[in-house]
Amino acid sequence: MKEIKRVVLITGSAGGIGRAAVQLFAKQGWNVIGVDCSDFGEGFPSDGLFINADISDAGQFAFLYDKLKQYTGYLNAVVNNAAIQVSKPIVETTVEEWDQVIATNLRPVFIGARYAHPLLCTAGGGAIVNVSSVHAIQTSANIAAYAASKGGILALTRAMAIEFAPNNIRVNAVLPGAVDTPMLRGGMSRGIQGAGSISERLDNLARKTVNGRIGTPEEIAQSIYFLADNTQSSFMTGQALVVDGGATARLSTE
Numbered sequence: 001m002k003e004i005k006r007v008v009l010i011t012g013s014a015g016g017i018g019r020a021a022v023q024l025f026a027k028q029g030w031n032v033i034g035v036d037c038s039d040f041g042e043g044f045p046s047d048g049l050f051i052n053a054d055i056s057d058a059g060q061f062a063f064l065y066d067k068l069k070q071y072t073g074y075l076n077a078v079v080n081n082a083a084i085q086v087s088k089p090i091v092e093t094t095v096e097e098w099d100q101v102i103a104t105n106l107r108p109v110f111i112g113a114r115y116a117h118p119l120l121c122t123a124g125g126g127a128i129v130n131v132s133s134v135h136a137i138q139t140s141a142n143i144a145a146y147a148a149s150k151g152g153i154l155a156l157t158r159a160m161a162i163e164f165a166p167n168n169i170r171v172n173a174v175l176p177g178a179v180d181t182p183m184l185r186g187g188m189s190r191g192i193q194g195a196g197s198i199s200e201r202l203d204n205l206a207r208k209t210v211n212g213r214i215g216t217p218e219e220i221a222q223s224i225y226f227l228a229d230n231t232q233s234s235f236m237t238g239q240a241l242v243v244d245g246g247a248t249a250r251l252s253t254e
Contacts (some may be wrong), residue, residue: 012082020217056104074123077228081131105149125168132173161238170237172227177244178214210246
């Protein structure tokens with residue numbers, strides 16, 4: 001009998017963590033559906049499906065899932081990873097910037113759940129992995145919109161876990177700390193972590209972790225995969241998995 005391959009949908013799939021997740025799930029034998037408003041470029045799995053869509057536009061979900069249903073009739077996992085960041089003081093953040101962060105980072109987790117739920121049920125259950133951030137539990141100045149969106153994801157994760165449990169759908173969140181991604185380096189170029197070159201700023205950030213380094217996208221992808229794969233995390237739901245090199249373990253007054 002031909003083995004039925006598991007199918008995962010990954011948003012923000014062209015970014016650092018998303019790209020690493022695409023490669024890992026494909027390596028583990030899953031069929032991957034990637035979604036991003038940017039082009040993926042070379043290297044997307046040949047047996048997968050990449051959909052160019054801007055999920056900050058709620059109206060694009062109907063288009064996205066029409067394309068998806070032409071490829072598959074079920075989903076085994078959904079990874080909500082798409083995100084943007086605005087690095088500004090609260091009093092300088094415009095309403096439009098605030099709304100755009102929420103529309104990109106938080107609202108698609110809610111809307112996507114409404115569309116994905118029946119496809120996960122068709123598979124007999126599955127997993128939703130929401131990529132939050134350590135900024136959901138410990139944050140800093142000039143990143144309020146991002147922190148609020150990631151905190152909202154954490155609360156929504158718990159609510160979804162409770163409501164979807166009867167359908168055998170587990171919902172968990174990964175909270176990455178400092179990870180070497182284009183988003184992090186983009187923040188560095190806007191002056192985050194003081195003066196000096198980007199390399200010097202990354203070194204300064206690394207010293208603030210217990211491990212003495214920043215993470216890699218591949219390390220976060222492994223955590224995402226752990227939560228998505230029912231053979232590894234079948235008794236976990238509604239949880240926040242912090243992957244930050246120990247940064248939140250250390251007292252800020254130390």
